[in-house]
Amino acid sequence: MPSMGKRLTTQPEMTAEFWELRLYVAGHTPRALTAFVNLKKLCEEHLKGKYHIEVVDLLENPQLAKGDQILAVPTLVRKLPEPMRKIIGDLSNTERVLVGLDLRSRR
Amino acid sequence: MTAKQVTRKISSLDKCRTGISGLDEVTEGGLPRGRPTLICGGAGSGKTLLAMEFIIRGITEFHEPGVFMAFEETAEDLARNVASLGFDVHALIAKKKMAIDYVHIERSEIEETGEYDLEGLFVRLNLMIEQVGAKRVVIDTVEALFGGLSNEGILRAELRRMFRWFKQKGLTVVITGEQGEKTLTRYGIEEYVSDCVIFLDHRVHNQISTRRLRIVKYRGSKHGTNEYPTLIDEHGLSVLPISSIGLNYAVTNERVSTGVPRLDAMMDGKGYYRGSSVLISGTAGSGKTSLAAAFVDSLCRKGRRCMYFSFEESPDQLMRNMRSIGIDLRPWSAKGLLEFHSLRPQLYGLEMHLATMHKLIRNFNPAGVVVDPVTNLTSVGDSDEIKAMLVRVIDYLKIRGITSVYTSLTDGGSAAEQSEVGISSLMDTWLLVRMLESGNERNRLLYVLKSRGMGHSNQMREFRLTDKGIQLTDVYVGPGQVLTGSARLVQEARDRAQIEVDRQSAERKQRELELERENLRSQAESIAKRLAGIGADIQLLQKYDTAQLQAAIQERRGLARARKAD
Numbered sequence: 001m002p003s004m005g006k007r008l009t010t011q012p013e014m015t016a017e018f019w020e021l022r023l024y025v026a027g028h029t030p031r032a033l034t035a036f037v038n039l040k041k042l043c044e045e046h047l048k049g050k051y052h053i054e055v056v057d058l059l060e061n062p063q064l065a066k067g068d069q070i071l072a073v074p075t076l077v078r079k080l081p082e083p084m085r086k087i088i089g090d091l092s093n094t095e096r097v098l099v100g101l102d103l104r105s106r107r
Numbered sequence: 108m109t110a111k112q113v114t115r116k117i118s119s120l121d122k123c124r125t126g127i128s129g130l131d132e133v134t135e136g137g138l139p140r141g142r143p144t145l146i147c148g149g150a151g152s153g154k155t156l157l158a159m160e161f162i163i164r165g166i167t168e169f170h171e172p173g174v175f176m177a178f179e180e181t182a183e184d185l186a187r188n189v190a191s192l193g194f195d196v197h198a199l200i201a202k203k204k205m206a207i208d209y210v211h212i213e214r215s216e217i218e219e220t221g222e223y224d225l226e227g228l229f230v231r232l233n234l235m236i237e238q239v240g241a242k243r244v245v246i247d248t249v250e251a252l253f254g255g256l257s258n259e260g261i262l263r264a265e266l267r268r269m270f271r272w273f274k275q276k277g278l279t280v281v282i283t284g285e286q287g288e289k290t291l292t293r294y295g296i297e298e299y300v301s302d303c304v305i306f307l308d309h310r311v312h313n314q315i316s317t318r319r320l321r322i323v324k325y326r327g328s329k330h331g332t333n334e335y336p337t338l339i340d341e342h343g344l345s346v347l348p349i350s351s352i353g354l355n356y357a358v359t360n361e362r363v364s365t366g367v368p369r370l371d372a373m374m375d376g377k378g379y380y381r382g383s384s385v386l387i388s389g390t391a392g393s394g395k396t397s398l399a400a401a402f403v404d405s406l407c408r409k410g411r412r413c414m415y416f417s418f419e420e421s422p423d424q425l426m427r428n429m430r431s432i433g434i435d436l437r438p439w440s441a442k443g444l445l446e447f448h449s450l451r452p453q454l455y456g457l458e459m460h461l462a463t464m465h466k467l468i469r470n471f472n473p474a475g476v477v478v479d480p481v482t483n484l485t486s487v488g489d490s491d492e493i494k495a496m497l498v499r500v501i502d503y504l505k506i507r508g509i510t511s512v513y514t515s516l517t518d519g520g521s522a523a524e525q526s527e528v529g530i531s532s533l534m535d536t537w538l539l540v541r542m543l544e545s546g547n548e549r550n551r552l553l554y555v556l557k558s559r560g561m562g563h564s565n566q567m568r569e570f571r572l573t574d575k576g577i578q579l580t581d582v583y584v585g586p587g588q589v590l591t592g593s594a595r596l597v598q599e600a601r602d603r604a605q606i607e608v609d610r611q612s613a614e615r616k617q618r619e620l621e622l623e624r625e626n627l628r629s630q631a632e633s634i635a636k637r638l639a640g641i642g643a644d645i646q647l648l649q650k651y652d653t654a655q656l657q658a659a660i661q662e663r664r665g666l667a668r669a670r671k672a673d
Binding site: 024026027031035058059062063065066069070071072073074075084085086087088089090091092093096097099100 | 208210211212216217218219220221222223224225226227228230231233234252256
């Protein structure tokens with residue numbers, strides 16, 4: 001499980017949009033792992049080369065929950081591009097994740 | 108273990124005092140410690156305020172730090188809202204006694220994509236609790252979660268987990284909930300929070316808004332079950348229970364003067380009992396306020412303080428009117444012995460009047476209180492509500508040994524005694540002032556209808572307001588009529604004239620008799636003289652007779668001798 005701060009990009013490219021994604025979890029639970037795996041897969045598929053995932057463990061850093069107004073875990077926060085989007089759950093419903101991230105329009 | 112030890116082990120429920128005026132009395136000690144309490148009510152009923160006071164007073168009065176998890180207002184807004192009550196939230200936060208976390212939930216911003224739990228919330232709560240060492244927690248309002256997140260199954264499971272967690276940590280929690288249509292709360296939170304439920308009601312009746320508080324449920328403890336009037340003023344929320352649940356207050360045998368000496372005389376010669384309640388009722392213009400003012404004047408003259416609640420006249424008007432009958436209240440007001448509070452009843456609801464009176468009396472600590480008139484309050488409540496309010500006022504004053512005088516306006520139509528059935532039973536003394544019409548004029552009559560605990564006069568007195576004060580005079584009771592006013596004066600003059608006439612004739616008679624006595628006496632004297640004269644004559648005659656006899660005998664002897672001589 002990657003710890004906070006490690007970059008996970010493939011080839012650094014100059015793109016129009018760069019995605020800053022933050023995944024909040026509370027401890028190394030199976031659900032957190034599922035969320036991370038799902039997120040990674042999704043990013044590789046849709047945002048190859050222009051994303052950065054940061055994982056925040058609230059059990060280690062509880063004070064960070066307030067800043068992004070986190071109450072459920074796991075929560076994925078799209079910090080960039082704006083506007084901010086919040087997606088909660090283990091991200092198993094890929095369609096909804098894409099809608100939430102604005103990578104696919106809502107039907 | 109002996110029986111005694113066993114019983115001591117069964118301790119009563121530990122309670123957490125709130126510091127909110129009246130709430131601790133009504134709950135008999137406060138909210139249940141270590142358990143969740145639900146505060147529900149409509150919009151604007153005061154739930155958030157109660158919750159804030161619970162935390163803030165917990166810190167300032169009971170040294171128990173607390174945290175506030177807010178879902179509807181930001182920390183800034185909350186702090187600003189209670190700043191007007193004198194609570195400095197920022198200072199408490201800086202001192203690390205209080206923590207506020209605003210949780211923002213907006214459904215449109217959130218996408219739910221699978222399984223989740225509310226650990227994030229727990230993390231934030233835990234952080235706050237550990238930061239300040241909290242013993243008290245408020246969640247305001249947990250229903251916001253239901254509004255923001257759609258998976259009710261998860262939500263309810265997490266709520267149950269949260270309350271278990273609170274219980275484990277021994278935290279006293281207050282949850283607020285918005286009133287539902289048929290249920291106590293919109294989303295049925297009362298299932299989880301069933302240890303103590305308090306309902307705040309806010310309704311508008313006849314254009315006056317009133318607030319009530321009711322303890323719907325309190326597991327494991329005795330509590331007041333009625334609706335209690337509540338109000339929110341510059342000190343926060345106050346609940347107004349009836350101050351003495353049992354009717355036991357200490358009484359005294361001391362007396363206070365009524366202010367009118369002849370009225371004192373009608374009441375055992377001493378006046379009202381100190382700490383008693385006095386009702387003065389009568390029709391318009393009968394002199395009730397004057398009697399009340401006389402009472403105030405006499406108390407202030409002795410250096411005691413008095414408070415006058417007027418629902419009809421302004422202080423200046425009252426003082427001017429009383430001056431016209433020789434009662435000058437200005438010096439007492441200037442010295443600070445007399446305080447007036449005049450306001451129109453329609454300004455507030457009954458609860459606000461009651462609380463205001465409580466507060467003013469508590470701060471001023473008078474020896475006497477006048478409420479003039481009580482009947483004006485009918486514009487704010489019906490007679491049951493007024494009676495309930497008066498019970499509270501009277502209880503409050505009796506416990507403090509404050510003598511209270513209430514004036515009541517009766518309408519001229521019904522019999523004077525009938526219209527007071529509601530509140531007269533609360534009063535220890537009842538003075539009735541009646542207007543009597545006779546011979547083209549109206550005069551005032553006063554009598555003591557009842558006065559508990561003393562032998563009061565049953566006589567009616569005529570009651571006059573002169574410029575030298577209140578005068579009581581006896582009425583004239585003649586054959587089949589009671590005369591007052593000018594008719595009485597005429598009759599009294601007539602009586603006086605009659606007395607004069609009688610006196611004169613008596614004198615004349617006396618003179619005649621004396622004359623006769625003189626006559627008889629002189630007659631008696633002359634008879635006595637004649638008697639004496641006759642007596643002397645008789646004696647003389649007797650002497651003469653004896654002398655004659657002797658002489659006759661002598662002569663005969665002499666003669667006899669002379670004849671025998673030769």
